[in-house]
Amino acid sequence: MAEHRVPHLVVFTGAGISAESGIQTFRASDGLWADHAIEDVATPDAWRRDPERVLRFYDMRRDQVRRANPNAAHEALAALEKQGFRVSIITQNIDDLHERAGSRHVLHLHGEIVKARSSVDPRMHYPLPCGGIALGDLCDKGSQLRPDVVWFGESVPHFGAACEIAGQADLLLVVGTSLAVMPAASLLEHAPLDAPCVLVDPEANALVPPGVTAISQPAGKGVPALVRHWQSEGRLWLPEAVLEE
Template sequence: MSESPHLVVLSGAGISAESGIATFRASDGLWENHPVEAVATPEGWARDPERVLRFYDARRDQVRRARPNAAHKALAALEKRGFRVSIITQNIDDLHERAGSRRVLHLHGEILQARSTADPGMRYPLRRGGIRLGDLCDLGSQLRPDVVWFGEPVPRYVEAQEVVAEADLLLVVGTSLAVMPAASLLHQAPLDAEAILVDPQAHQLAPPGVVRLNQPAGQGVPALVRHWTREGRLWMPETLLE
């Protein structure tokens, strides 16, 4: 047990959508009107790397224009108040960091980085601009987006499991809990750790044993944070939760 209660946040596309970042909808197989297999798989990259690079350049521009919303800011404020907060996000944007959160683990990579096609551990920040064919890593191999595509392993999953295993309270925000392996992280939490799901469809999405807060992230997360900061501790505010 740590010296202070540990809040572990699992965040997904729903939290970033409130900042204007388009989400991938699996129901129609399209992401921003592109077939997912064409822009988010190793096969799509092999067939047409220039198309893939153009696609992620556009997503990168979208991320740079976006701003952290009330949910991002509330979590960062909680950490600044001395609470122990770790964030595991499925999102590839940097909105948690820009809000001020310091402990953020990106399961699916970071769009504002490039990585080597020869060595996945070689990453390069993209402070401006994007990636072009002919942009090479230090080994002489083409750079690609630092994004985990469908069909690729999730290299930081074991690290995420270790973080969740130390949780005293889990806060799930803006994710359907349907994308594997991220969805299975709930099962890595200690048996006595409670979990809260904040989502407009929380009643439909929450698995058994998870407390539902049927609100958008920008409303539900700040409300929880206000309760915790007022009391100076993590607790389950029954008057707020439905």
Template sequence: MVERRAPHLVVLTGAGISAESGIQTFRASDGLWANHPVEEVATPGGWRRDPARVLAFYNARREQVRRARPNAAHKALAALEQQGFRVSIITQNIDDLHERAGSRHVLHLHGEILKARSTVDRRMHYPLPRGGIALGDVCDKGSQLRPDVVWFGEDVPHFPEACDIVAEADLVLVVGTSLEVMPAASLLQHAPFGAGCVLVDPEAEALAPPGVARLSQPAGKGVPALVRHWRREGRLWVPEALLEG
């Protein structure tokens, strides 16, 4: 007897889903870059010039993440997995809101702010359940610790794994991302032929590439609506009544 394969939803999430939990985005007019130029706090050059400034910036962001709570979109995706769907989340976000909502299969393309890592061996990670990173905090090899995030100009080490995950999707759900940041923006090219794709974003009408269905709603409204359909039907599909285009 052939075992039925669970439907596989691959979810690509960006800053928009976390913004609904109160986490500032980088690109909004009042976002994090407003007072912190990217070159100074999120590049290897900025780290070399002023590591104290970089650590202070990420320590403040880390406290913001700890205060935030998963929203309805995070919780809906976790509930879908708990019902037996296979749900793989590939996120550009460095917070842990997906995990706190209950999702078990989360790949962080750009790292995790609640971890530190060695500056000489990127394989050496250290959880940060509380507090931050200070100058003088070192890894087991005696090197200064840094945030475990991918800065502009650095490689994205988990990108090949992300491509493999997308290649196994029955349907791809894109939530709260402009699909403009590379290399994450190229992930849709790895989806199997015939796999559907839905973009949930208030600006979906303008952002969606050709062939991508659009749901122009905030994540906290659009994602639970889709999940309710999928849980009720026991399958992944694109409900035309909910979608524009």
């Protein structure tokens, strides 16, 4: 099938899908975030005050991501794309689990932890296939490298592109997010009015906004179930068998 002829599934993923692979969310009461206040490691002020501390923290987060593996939800979305469906993923997550599962069209709203970027030119990115970032590691303009992540208090540079993608959706699938982090949560407002929207999350019934279908299941169960129906029918739809589980 030619890509422009098939329905477009736009997937918006949050921390919940990565948590099922063992990656801690910043709301978690244990793990890396338990001993680090956000304002000490994830803001521009923290970077100015103590860049070495910030680099150490993100080195630990990067190690955690490298140890994690894609789960059934990541793999199901990649398999759907491989079958010929048009799948675009917009993610709040800074890990590379979607890419490692095989998804090719992934937009990271909040950056990618497996990359570094220049402190003076956000267009300059450097892959980090191994190791981390140390003080004295410089970009080609002679500026200190920093994690390629969007910190609290910074703008979201790819939000406009994400809105354009959401506006092309035939079906919007939201996975593992509270829909509370702005501006990303407003992506739903950019989807076409006639595009169905589904939220897969263990707390979906409590989180779901009006007009959105709730599937109160973990990502690793709810997403593969939907994908199996779409694969068997060769189209995007909302099967009652899944919605009633």
